Amino acid sequence: MKNMSKGLKRRLGLALLLVISLLISACSPTKEADVKSTTASANEPYKIGAVLDISGNSSSLGVPERDTLLMMVEKLNSEGGINGHPVDLTIMDNKSDETESVLAVKTLIEKGSLAILGASSSGTSMAMIKTVESEKVPMISLAAASSIVEPTSDRKWVFKTAQSDIVMISKIISYLKKNNLNKIAFLYMNNSYGDNGKKALTAAVKNSGISIVAEEKFDANDKDMTPQLSKVKASEAQVVIVWAIPPSASILTKNFKDVGLTIPLIHSHGVGNQKFIELAQGAADDTLLPIGKLSVAQQIPDNDPQKKVLESYIADYAKKYNSEPNSFGGYAWDAFNLLVSALEKAGPDREAIRGELEKTQGFVGISGVFNMSPEDHNGLKEDSAVLVKVDQGKWKLIE
Template structure:
């Protein structure tokens, strides 16, 4: 064969191959986005969330994907910084072209991202606690954790049952602590609770003794509530015991992980807080619909990571499972179809409770989803 003929044949083959490549559709993937506080002050929240999502994506893909298509998770680490979170939210929408997003470890990061997802009509399931995330309802925004308002109501219900009517508060000034403080002040009167001392601390404060001394000296005080998350509540708890304050201390669900007990040490003994059933899985009744869900998640997570579960990883578990269920119900990964299916979630049993959403409620949980826990002998127990 002459050189000219060889060139002609090769060129024709290359052109045919190129045309074949263009004619063959690209391998379909469902692109899901996530931006979490994997590092930084809120990493004890974001790290188990990230590991949970990675584990669940592997499980779903190993089982054949969703509607026959594999999921690809595009994940960023915002360190709990609202500005970084907003930047990553924009990138997920404009560059990565995701069909839905799970994330927002902290309330501040979540609130910074909401306008991006609302404007671009992308379903967003937040893993943060502030009630402002879903109240008022935003069309494209959902959340899985119990709200800070619910935490106040659960705490005050327990106080009321124990004859407590005058309390002190010491709150973190970060997004969650600030929000929960406001919610507690707003609903206290509904439970005949009077706040007679109201102190705050910053995210980098390492000693809350002055604020707690003011609370200790408040007239008639019967208990103390500490809205906050991260290291702050552990410092408050240690300082509380060092000052010999012999009053019930209530924390929020923002400390519902083993790391809080480890940081607070023996000072955590007797602390009460509202939390999800996940922390007391073995204590649930056998006919409790949550028991197989939480025990299954615990077994899978510990096998995958070698680490104990926390309620924060559970928030990610619920978000991912609901998102997958919504895509299966919709028979599509189209954002609008997924949003509509999420809003119509009914009877979903997750680690946080039984979820029943509606157009007026993008959380779908009530107070029965919360357990009142007390730390005894370095572990969680249900308050009867």
């Protein structure tokens, strides 16, 4: 009995030591466990959301933007992401609809997106502003209207990459003065993009010696602008300026030739893609427009600071999609890279990301060299644009 008692005591002692050892191990993780925990934290994805006009009236804008973002996030993640963090990009289609834009941006914010890219057009971008401002989430629009980022006192969280309408109108005004064209007809879409174009043009011609002798508007879904153009033909207009996007911009261009107008036709940068030319069915030749330098990258001087960036984007896009990119894809390229640059410095902190975006200086992008500030959330001036002409279905640099 004594020996059995001693054996039992020995076994109980060993069992007790094992229990104590396990308890100590549970309370004190090994260095290996610490490494695994740290690694998991370091590889936490950075969530980014994008709301784009992939279908609907503005799809000619949203599709190249989507394709550009998909290409870029794939490339970034293959190279290690942002400081070791992969980027988790969710793209939502707003169907070129303002209500759908609001629903999409709310969904992305609820899913934890650190920032929002989009939307593609001015109206869908404007629709999202109230949400991102109230939720304090940085947003980088890909649209043109100045009112998207102005006044900055009411747009603390909103930035944009497309040149503002006033920048492009300044380019047009310079051309008009140089060619002694002082009586203009203005036609514009009945939406935020068109309204902002009208506002900017009205302000630009004031005290300039240039007058608007005819003004007509049309809806994005209109299939015939002949009535408006017939009124223009009967006016004293020496030049027609149009503020619209395809497909209506293309239909108007065809109607312009059909009614026999021979005065210069100047479009906005809203038609800066090959789709505009294709939909115009041969009528786009001789059309003028101010646009970013991407479409004429091979024609700009070699010492232009943007040239290498433009050529690199063109090569990457052509390799991926076997086609050439356009200005709208360029707006997405700029937005994505501006956000990546901010995330590299700020990390996953929305307020810090917003602050870094606002401090952007000398960022060489597709749309120009960006210099932002608390007073300027676009950061592009007139030197970001060139004047081009459609010549035999291709873009030709004029000045």
